[in-house]
Amino acid sequence: MIALRRPRMSRLAWHEARSGLLFLSPWIIGFLAFTLIPIVATLIFTFLNIKLNQDVPLRFVGFDNYLALFGDSQVWDSLLVTLKFAAISLPVAVVLPFAVALLLNSRSLRGSSLFRVLFFMPYTVPFVAGVLIWAQMLNSDSGWINGLLGVVGIQGPDWLNDQGWVYPGLVIIGIWGIGGGIIVNQAGLRGIPTELYDAARIDGAGWWGQLRHVTLPMMSPVIFYTLVLAVVEVLQYFLVPLVLNQGTGEPGGSTRFFNLYLYQTFFSYQDMSYGATLAWLLFIITLAFTGILFWSARFWVYYAGEGSSS
Amino acid sequence: MSVAAQRPIPALPLQKTQTHRRRSLRETRNSFLVTFFSVLVIAAFLSPLLRSFALSFQTPEQISQVDAPLWPASPLTFQYQGREFPVYKVTINGVTKEMALVKKGRTESQLVDPANPGAGQITWQGAWRTLQPALTFDPTFDNYTDVWRLLNYPRLLFNTAAIALIGLIGTVVSCTLVAYGFARFRFPGRSFLFLILISTIFLPAAVTLIPTYTIFVKLGWVGTWLPLLVPTFFANAYDVFLLRQYLLTIPREMDEAAAIDGAGPLRTLISVIVPQAWPVIIAVAIFHLVYSWNDFFAPLIYLSTKPELQTLAVGLAQFSANRSAQEPGLIQAGTLLTLIVPVILFLIFQRVFMRGVVITGVEK
Numbered sequence: 289m290i291a292l293r294r295p296r297m298s299r300l301a302w303h304e305a306r307s308g309l310l311f312l313s314p315w316i317i318g319f320l321a322f323t324l325i326p327i328v329a330t331l332i333f334t335f336l337n338i339k340l341n342q343d344v345p346l347r348f349v350g351f352d353n354y355l356a357l358f359g360d361s362q363v364w365d366s367l368l369v370t371l372k373f374a375a376i377s378l379p380v381a382v383v384l385p386f387a388v389a390l391l392l393n394s395r396s397l398r399g400s401s402l403f404r405v406l407f408f409m410p411y412t413v414p415f416v417a418g419v420l421i422w423a424q425m426l427n428s429d430s431g432w433i434n435g436l437l438g439v440v441g442i443q444g445p446d447w448l449n450d451q452g453w454v455y456p457g458l459v460i461i462g463i464w465g466i467g468g469g470i471i472v473n474q475a476g477l478r479g480i481p482t483e484l485y486d487a488a489r490i491d492g493a494g495w496w497g498q499l500r501h502v503t504l505p506m507m508s509p510v511i512f513y514t515l516v517l518a519v520v521e522v523l524q525y526f527l528v529p530l531v532l533n534q535g536t537g538e539p540g541g542s543t544r545f546f547n548l549y550l551y552q553t554f555f556s557y558q559d560m561s562y563g564a565t566l567a568w569l570l571f572i573i574t575l576a577f578t579g580i581l582f583w584s585a586r587f588w589v590y591y592a593g594e595g596s597s598s
Numbered sequence: 599m600s601v602a603a604q605r606p607i608p609a610l611p612l613q614k615t616q617t618h619r620r621r622s623l624r625e626t627r628n629s630f631l632v633t634f635f636s637v638l639v640i641a642a643f644l645s646p647l648l649r650s651f652a653l654s655f656q657t658p659e660q661i662s663q664v665d666a667p668l669w670p671a672s673p674l675t676f677q678y679q680g681r682e683f684p685v686y687k688v689t690i691n692g693v694t695k696e697m698a699l700v701k702k703g704r705t706e707s708q709l710v711d712p713a714n715p716g717a718g719q720i721t722w723q724g725a726w727r728t729l730q731p732a733l734t735f736d737p738t739f740d741n742y743t744d745v746w747r748l749l750n751y752p753r754l755l756f757n758t759a760a761i762a763l764i765g766l767i768g769t770v771v772s773c774t775l776v777a778y779g780f781a782r783f784r785f786p787g788r789s790f791l792f793l794i795l796i797s798t799i800f801l802p803a804a805v806t807l808i809p810t811y812t813i814f815v816k817l818g819w820v821g822t823w824l825p826l827l828v829p830t831f832f833a834n835a836y837d838v839f840l841l842r843q844y845l846l847t848i849p850r851e852m853d854e855a856a857a858i859d860g861a862g863p864l865r866t867l868i869s870v871i872v873p874q875a876w877p878v879i880i881a882v883a884i885f886h887l888v889y890s891w892n893d894f895f896a897p898l899i900y901l902s903t904k905p906e907l908q909t910l911a912v913g914l915a916q917f918s919a920n921r922s923a924q925e926p927g928l929i930q931a932g933t934l935l936t937l938i939v940p941v942i943l944f945l946i947f948q949r950v951f952m953r954g955v956v957i958t959g960v961e962k
Contacts, residue, residue: 301784304783304784304785305783305784305785305786306785307779307783307863308779308780308782308783308784308785308788309779309785310779311775311776311778311779311783311863312776312779312780312791314772314775314776314831314832314833315772315776315795315832315833315838316791317832318772318829318831318832318833319794319795319798319832321832322806322810322829322832323798323801323806325809326805326806326807326808326809326810327801327805327806329808329809330805330806330808330809333808333809388639391632391635391636391639394632396625396628396629396631396632396633397629397632397633397636398629398633399633403636403640404952405945405948405952406640406643406644407640407643408944408948408951408952408955409644409941409944409945410643410644410647412888412892412940412941412943412944412951413892413937413940413941414891414892414894414910414911414914414936414937414940415892415894415911416892416894416911416912416914416915416933416936417911417914417933417934417936417937418937420914420918420929420930420933421646421647421649421650421930421933422646424646424649424650424653424926424929424930425645425646425649430661430926432645432646432649463643467955468955468959471952471955471956471959472955472956472959475956475959513959516800517800520800520802523802524802524803524804527894527895531894531915531918531919534919547804550804551804554807554808554811555899560808560812563808564808566804567802567804567805567807567808568805570802570804570805571801571802571804571805574800574802578800
């Protein structure tokens, strides 16, 4: 802002800057009102003792809310639930769109644009509808998945009511969301210069060799991007089990995700300060994970044109 | 294919045709296998929709039948001498016919041929319990008419559409203005502000929710549409990014010509930029419609006290929670009525829609 008053800036440039900021103003105001000020307010709440359902005098409590995290087993249990689910869902969220994009980009596939539309379509299905449709498919008696398993002689599990099977079940419910990832991966695949494949073939690389030495390195920025988004998303995961069992955490607390605990702390127990502390914990965890990913990118993400490859 | 075509042509014509034939044979086989595999995968991927569709036309009795088929089926019956008798598939002399079972017996039963009841009763040797019942295609539309009423569908449809359309206006107007600011004006801190804009995509929603919700409560906005609508007028990162990327591709000559003619920046935006940016504006509009239609959490928390103002997604979730699993047909009918609008919108605008996903996803 100080830069604006520097004499170097011509009248014309100043005019341009003023117009630009004027056009940006809806976003700047919105960012302050709905993002920056709320984040700071959330941080301030974490040092106070605001509980909406109790009339206690407002007090500065220092780090009490943060210290309470350590003694709260629900925090660690729900974080563990989230991490367990992430361990199963992240590989699927990254590999499946990539694999489908490979299939769609295959020169042997006829009618690939029709397949593309069909693979993307469920992405536009409202997620509540998707959950209810897949819950039906996963029903242990009448669902088609267990029906199909039964045909090959396997007794299918009671997916959504079994503590051991509920995470794979939730991953299956989520697969209608891969459409966006497919499109992004496919665009990435199309951007790989064909000369690279020609060169690899001349060097004697087969299908696997080309995938390993051309496709994967060239796709690493896209894979990195899908991975970062998937990590941010999975840390906030809780809406599907919320729709399935109204936040009860069934079966046996295995769907009591961290974000569910956070929202219940605020909406059910009306504990604003502790809820805010949980929110900041989630924020810090998200920053830590994405930070690690960005740090690790230098070892495995290959940006063409920057000259440095692994 | 283009790669093969660019290959240098071998010197001997004979050799050329042979390798060519062999390759095209292999290519045909490969393309058959890959396409066949893809058909299997997409069939599995979309089969839940088919399942949901079939269930939505079935009564609870049809669904709970033993060995119920996948389509809406009811046991066939036949009126004979004023009474109703079940019809079974019976094999007589190697021919399977549908016969009404008039008198059940453990070792022999009396049958009547529905096609020729005048022929009278036929005695059939065998245990009737081993027979398969004959089924008839018998879809019911009750699930749709019931869910229409029970879900208060017309009201929720109106709410969902109104929220989506008002938010669409807010999103398109605010994001176009902001994207124009980022794409066409130079000012200090522009790239820093743009970086902040993009980083909001990665921000967990929980970290802003508690104060925002509290303020909306204090303003008396909870239980109204305002918390869902007002923020749309202040732009969002995805759509600003999408619009900006497109605006950057529009040549500046025409804006400059307009500026020379004395048009101010806003006038230039409306009369020069917007007419050239329709494809991306439509993409943003469709994105917002689908996003808003499918949004669950915001209407859940801001409209939970006002069922008459609620949207379809939340209404459907609550409807299914209250009815548990006894009436899958009813729930699937409601589900299909909820997804039909965004899916049709997507199918109409699929090109625009998927190109938008590519821009926001790849170019960042």
